[in-house]
Amino acid sequence: MSDYLALYRQYLQSINPALDGEFLIAENLSTNWDEPETALDFHNCAVMALIEAENSPMRSMYVEMAFQSLQRVLEMAVYPLATAHLALVYYLVGDRDLAAQNAFNALVQVLSSVNANYPPGLIYYFPAHNRQELLRDLLETANYSEQTLFLSTEILYRSSLAFYNQNGVRFLELANHVNPNSCHLNRQLGIAKLINQQLEGLFNLHRAVNLDPEDADNLQALYLAYRGLGQQQLANFWLETAKVTGKSWTNLDINQPFTYLDFDRDITLAVEASFRSFVTGVLLAQGDWFEAEMEFWRHSIREGMTVIDVGANAGVYTFSAAHRVGKTGKVIAIEPFSQCIQLLEETCRVNQFSWVYPCRGAASNQGGNVYLSLYQASELNEVVTDAAQLKSDNYEPVPCFTLDSLIDTYQLERVDLLKIDAEGHEVPVLEGSQLLIERFAPIILYENIAANQGSNLAVARWLEGKGYRLYRYRPYLQELLEIESEADLQGILNVIALPERELRD
Template sequence: MVDDFHADASENIYWQYVQQCCPHFNLNVLSQLKEDIQTTNWEEPSSAIEFNNVAVMALVAADNAEDLSERLIYWEFALDLLNQGAELPNNFLCKAHLAVAYSLINNLKDSTNIADNCFLETLQALSIPASRQPLGLVYLPRHLKKWSIICSEQLPVILQASDGVTQALTLSTEVLCHSHLFFLNKQGLKLLQLAVQFNTNSAMLNLQLGLCGICHEHMENLAYIYRARILSLDSSIILQSLYLVCQHLQQMLIAEQWKAIATTYAQNNPQDIQWKWTELDVDSPFTYVPFEDTLLLAVESSLHSIVTNVLIAQGDWFEVEMELWRDNIYAGMTIIDVGANVGVYTYSAAQRVGKLGKVIAIEPFSGCVRCLEETRRVNQLDWVRIIAGAVGEHNGKARLSLKSSNEANKLISEDDEVTPTDIFETVAYFTLDSLIEQENLNRVDWLKIDAEGHEMQVLAGSNRILQEFKPNILYENIEGKQENSIEVAEYLMQHDYKLFYYRPYLKQLILVDLLEELQGNLNIIAISNSKFHN
């Protein structure tokens, strides 16, 4: 396969990749890089930097491959080259790209371990005076929104680094940042702080660090959002973030000032949906974010909301199963979304099923229901049915415990301890099977369940739907106790379902043979044996 890459052709293809990632980047400033890679032996690589350069070309070829089997071949070829290069001296870029390659398929364990070791090794190498290591080709993923935002900004920075060690340091830092959902844990916050130290001029990293810090109640991190504003004056999401922070701090006059500044940009771009949030009142309980290019998604105007933070900071929802969801929902399907939140999965499906299909979004929290209804209204998606309530094993009422972040809201049973300061909503409680007649269902193609540890109760009230319609099921696996996730898996297998986890980029469903393999997977896909084809 090395024969696929020749000097002139490889360099031309790579510069095309760079231009696609960074359309406004001037390639003429890369004279040092061009000089360094001219010595690459593309047919018979022997040094670490040569293995790196050929591997990068293989990753670019994998990106360009329309056939998934061809993509797999190029990805595995790149992996083999990088492993060979990692065994040689001056191997930092090979190790950094090895971490990138594993992150593509969501192998976070290997990706994080390799990136962590590479980061420490490059730091040590930079502290020791040594001869300069040559620059190498660099690959950053561009197929995912969360990567593409950083790719367009950071790829030119890495390509213009002083040498290969600095390139590897920056690249490994990016991998570490993308290996954590930084709004969910403080480890992610620490990694962002580290990344900004080495990339002080990155507007996106400063924005992400600012939002992440505020999400964790570090209000001093507002300074990073101000720095992001200086670095990118006309960014809608940065102005929106400043606006939301001021709302969060109850500084409504300052919020109005940021909105006024943003409105001037909006007036010059009246058709650009990223500025539509400026049309909302300052006391609106929701704001708008662009979603899937053409959709306006209403989300809570609260920086306590993880969904709001993620969609603003990363441009898309973080779960890798979104790729599977988007690829496997078609016109005319019927989709049920249990625990819809503000509708990331709901409205992604709605765009695909079209008017001939149906999407039923079920959500207990009134704040999220309000967002769901606004998104349906503003996008005129009348085939979305929104049902306020919670799904379980019987019909009746339930209590929903409300937290500062709606993602932490939880149904309360009679056995759960409560305090006088706890806040609740009383919500409708019903079985999914009760919707068959109520919604006149004659098919259910996909069932998504995100019930915060309540998945077993949802399934217990879904026997008819499982038996009659045999929907594909995407369910949250790691919320709550481990025993609960095993119970759900065993229940589905007893109902003639096979379980899989999803490997993104290569778009593979990996069969779960042992229940122990459930560990570490945020979501699991269940497919009826009657529908699954090898």
């Protein structure tokens, strides 16, 4: 056996020693690794490059090698598994449109060639919440077509920005049809449907529990689903059933407005006990926050830093920062919604995050009071400065203040990162931060697209006027690509702004 196939076996066993890839290894003994000639040779070389990329400081080089090898396959022959792996590469580096296009192409290629005799190739899947389960399913079937369908439909639903939007649900349905015995897919689909108030999602959640009755996430999903439907007796049944898992959320009273989720290694995160909250649905379905910039955020923060999170909501960015700055650092979480403040305070209490400061109010360009227009999902709440602009009676009055005022309030000597998610109120936030920005020059991560609005050009222009340069983040490769024109902002959810000092360094 070649060293490459030994490495492939090691890759599988590092994920789960029970994963059995011997069939695939045996089928690929004749791969020409040193001088690839066939489509299968190039495909397998690409898979090994992706495996090498995971833990290599030269990740970009290995990903480029994989990309070039897969492109070579497509030039030589129709090989759907290679097309699916190409879709996976595009997904990894954040090119969701090309990921979806290639995943769909792989799907069509398989469906259009039922009598084709494609050789089985090696299979790769990136680190993800469901990697063990998906690789197990891929390896348990010796059917090449099923393997390609599993992988391509997995990438297809992941290519949607949010799994609960219209396309996300469509593609989740497709993936679930292809692999109906996936616990992970059934839980995601069930949660996605319930977020959209489609009660048939209960079927998928029950199916997930039947597939893995001991999985705490499955049990918590059913508990929350029945709570949301007002079925107190059934909710209590699933709460009691889940107590054997030993999870901390099972010790909470059923009438508590929050529940706990495991987050970012060993954080216990308090979230709304309802699928009305996107945070609750996303974390329980996918195990982590979906925005690619979270990777940048986590890799940028160091011990002792000071971080400000404007629009903290339940605190996914706040507590990822808290975990990394440690006791010598400081995190200020600004949030206007009273219920989210309660969640932030609860997470601080249960994790003993004494260096995190939840601050109720709306950051703006002046002090005083504003109104917070409330929506079913708290992530969509909006600050309104004029009562005449309120669209309903569902609002909260909140105090507002400038970020500059925090310098004295919290005795700030540094601000390293500033995240702004203010649902269209970003410019007033920045206008009230001029002293803070001039004195500390923080890296700024801001939301470029809020709700159904287009690119936030006003923020881009304001920051560029202060000497900042704008970038979009390329995940996995951990690269920043400079935004050179306003047209480049189209479709980018979050933008990273670097001050001159970062560019010099």
